Amino acid sequence: MRLDEQTRRQLRDMGCTELLDAFVNQDEDACAALDAGQRIRLAVDEAHAAFTDKRIGGLARRARLRYPQADLRTLDMLDERGISRELVASLADCSWVERHRNIVAQGYCGSGKSWIICALARQACRNRYRARYIRIPDLEEEWRQAADKPQGRSRLLKRYSAYTVLALDEWLFDPPEERFRAFLFELMECRHDTGSTLFATQYPQKDRHQRLGGGTHADAIMDRSAQHHLAGNRRLQHEGTRTRPVAANQSRKQERHRQCPIPSTPVPSHNNPSAESE
Incomplete structure (x- = not known):
């Protein structure tokens, strides 16, 4: 024209x-x-x-994906990674994001865990959701550096709590030390019922409680983290969560929307292994 x-x-x-x-x-x-x-x-x-x-x-681009070209539509790669095409295709509509569901991609080194969570995060971007990818070691480094800034850790917590989809790679690759574990608990608490979190880990569900220190923080983090487990066994396993009273959920949501402060002292740890899933 x-x-x-x-x-x-x-x-x-x-x-x-x-x-x-x-x-x-x-x-x-x-x-x-x-x-x-x-x-x-x-x-x-x-x-x-x-x-x-x-x-x-x-x-x-702002999601900073490790594999920016990872795409759920590239289904020919999924068989190589030991994951059902139909299973992953069922996640493409991002209904799991709308329901604030979390997903764990678990498998051995090189099995494609990072690729899968990047593809899921990119699919969320295609559906106009705000996403962010980060390795746990990098998140811990940001957390350490934030201590030198006024309210640095509170701001860091609020920033990562605000993403609709947060992809955490190398989850529990190293057991988190106590203070960083307290930060992870606050992050999971702030994101509970408000966003979706993707985890990539080598460790099966039965080993994660011990990797998290085996105490009350471990109980709470597992309770607030994953509902679905995506592993190389060609099926999506449902990881149930503890049922909580409605009033307790509402009070937690109100508290999270205020500021989500990080506790100044870690919660005491007790040896109380949880048989419940994340």
């Missing part, structure tokens, strides 16, 4: 570069039989698609 220079400049001034490009790129011969309304509709559709792709690309 031929547009004069003033119209082009006005579209640029309004930030409508996608729409301008769509108009300019219309083929005159192919669109000759269309009326003005049809041509405008085609241009708007093309501009909207470009705008959406740009927005999704921005969300994916």
Whole structure:
């Protein structure tokens, strides 16, 4: 479509570069039989698609994925990783995000755990959810550095609590020390029923309580973390969570929305292994 220079400049001034490009790129011969309304509709559709792709690309870049090209639609790679195509395809609609469900990808080194959680986080970005990927060692380093800043750790907690989808890689690769374990508890508490968390770990569910120190923090973190377990056994295992009174849930949500403060002293630890899943 031929547009004069003033119209082009006005579209640029309004930030409508996608729409301008769509108009300019219309083929005159192919669109000759269309009326003005049809041509405008085609241009708007093309501009909207470009705008959406740009927005999704921005969300994916800000997610800082380890594998930015990981994609659930690349189903030919899943058989190599020992995971059912049908199972992963069922996660593509991101209903697990809407329900604030968490997922654990568990398997040996090199089995594709990190790829899977990156693909799930990228799929969340495609559905316009705000996501973030981080390795636990890097998160711990940020936590240590935050101690040198005024309210640094509280701000760090609020930032990672705010992501709709948080992908935590190398979960429990090293047992967290007591103070960082208290931070992880607060992070899980703040995200409970408000966001979805993805975990990639080598350790099966039965070993995680001990890796978390085996005390009350371990009980609480496992209780607030995963509902679904994605492993290389070609099925999605449901990991039940402890049933809590409704009033207790409401009070926790109200408290989380205030500030989610980090306790100044760690909660005392007791040897009370939990038979319940995360």
